[in-house]
Each structure stands twice: as structure tokens, then as C-alpha cells.
Amino acid sequence: PVYASLIDTASSVSNISFPDYDLDVMDLGGTLSWLAPGDISQVTHYVVYLARGVYDTTSMANNATSSLSNISSFENETH
Secondary structure (H helix, E strand, O other), X not given: OOOOOOXXXXXXXXXXXXXXXXXXXXXXXXXXXXXXXXOOOXXXXXXXXXXXXXXXXOOEEOOOOOOOOOEEEEXXXXX
């Protein structure tokens, strides 16, 4: 038999803010910002998912940030 030791660590951001500056219905544009978790020793990048509602099963993922930046920008007309 073979075994492996696993450690599962979860880190969540908080204080998420997104002022939407695109005035078109169903489009968005602006800067998403958040506070990083207190311990980021296991965090390698962030991924932003967009959904049309709470129960939406078809979400779109924005590209992962290339660093541990706490902002992600969306160009106007993003939908």
C-alpha cells in the first residue's frame, strides 16, 4: 500500500468592492478590489469568477492575476 500526507488549506479574501462605471445594462467596467487573507503563505494567485446571479451555473472566469495583487480590472463593455 502507498500513502501520502495531505494538508488542505483555505484562504478567503474579504471586503470585496466593485464600483461599476459602465452605464450599459448587462455590461460592466471598473476595478475589483479586496483585502488579502491574513496568511497568504499558501496563496499563489487569485481567480475571479463572474456569474449572472446567485444560482448561475454558467460562470465566466477572468484570467488569474499573475501576482498576489489585490485588484483586477474589467474593461468597459465587459459582459
